Amino acid sequence: MSNAIVMLIDDNSFPGACVTIQGIKEHAKLNYDLVVYTWNKLSVNNKTNLLKINNKIIFKVIPETDYINCKFGELPRVWDYNCAFRFEIFTLSEYRKILYIDCDFLVQNDLTQLFKCKYSFGAVKAAEDYMAQGSKHFNAGLLIIDNVYLCQKVKKELIAMNLQPAPVFNGSLEWISDEPVLNTYFKDITYIKKKFNYLVTTLGVDDIDNNNYHFNGTVKPWQTDTFYKAYNECFLKRFLNENGPTGLIHVKKIFSKYQKALNKCKEIIS
Numbered sequence: 040m041s042n043a044i045v046m047l048i049d050d051n052s053f054p055g056a057c058v059t060i061q062g063i064k065e066h067a068k069l070n071y072d073l074v075v076y077t078w079n080k081l082s083v084n085n086k087t088n089l090l091k092i093n094n095k096i097i098f099k100v101i102p103e104t105d106y107i108n109c110k111f112g113e114l115p116r117v118w119d120y121n122c123a124f125r126f127e128i129f130t131l132s133e134y135r136k137i138l139y140i141d142c143d144f145l146v147q148n149d150l151t152q153l154f155k156c157k158y159s160f161g162a163v164k165a166a167e168d169y170m171a172q173g174s175k176h177f178n179a180g181l182l183i184i185d186n187v188y189l190c191q192k193v194k195k196e197l198i199a200m201n202l203q204p205a206p207v208f209n210g211s212l213e214w215i216s217d218e219p220v221l222n223t224y225f226k227d228i229t230y231i232k233k234k235f236n237y238l239v240t241t242l243g244v245d246d247i248d249n250n251n252y253h254f255n256g257t258v259k260p261w262q263t264d265t266f267y268k269a270y271n272e273c274f275l276k277r278f279l280n281e282n283g284p285t286g287l288i289h290v291k292k293i294f295s296k297y298q299k300a301l302n303k304c305k306e307i308i309s
């Protein structure tokens with residue numbers, strides 16, 4: 040059985056997906072299939088352009104009606120698509136392992152090395168002060184999943200869980216996204232190294248050339264040419280207060296690296 044890297048892409052995330060896919064390709068040392076899930080919001084033109092970045096993409100269409108009853112609250116974020124669509128990745132039973140990754144990454148190390156792992160479900164621990172349902176949880180922006188979980192049964196159980204009231208959080212019984220659903224469902228978790236999914240909301244002043252930076256804020260780096268907007272504002276103020284000029288140089292350098300990667304992708308698809 041082979042391994043696959045899996046993404047969900049629409050027109051809004053397309054620029055970031057190009058950067059993520061290109062970064063994966065540049066650093067990968069093992070073979071992998073690239074599976075891209077789409078729905079009715081990825082244009083034919085953008086599909087064509089993705090194939091210029093990686094001409095071996097396997098496109099799959101999400102059966103939207105399966106998720107028609109899945110609902111999420113509007114705080115802390117309003118979703119412009121049904122984020123329960125991510126549950127579809129668990130149907131890829133033909134693969135030994137899959138690695139799911141969001142579209143807002145600057146990839147700078149070899150993700151395919153995670154296919155060598157022996158655990159069944161791996162993720163990076165999220166910041167403890169992150170607003171989410173559950174005080175200790177993983178960030179779902181990058182997941183390594185073994186075949187044992189790749190079946191229709193898991194997809195159906197995740198959908199069923201979403202249809203039930205969420206654990207009480209700030210007085211609300213609404214699920215805020217698919218991430219708390221996944222955190223509630225999966226208990227046997229292996230926490231992997233932060234370098235594979237380095238949230239920009241948990242930055243430290245350390246080596247910036249070997250981390251995969253995950254721009255997990257609501258404003259994405261391809262949506263702005265101002266570095267300040269590409270980071271969570273509350274986090275950035277705290278980070279700069281703690282680290283001063285060194286911190287400012289740090290965040291500017293990471294944003295600059297992302298913009299350079301974005302421009303490279305624009306040249307490829309032009």
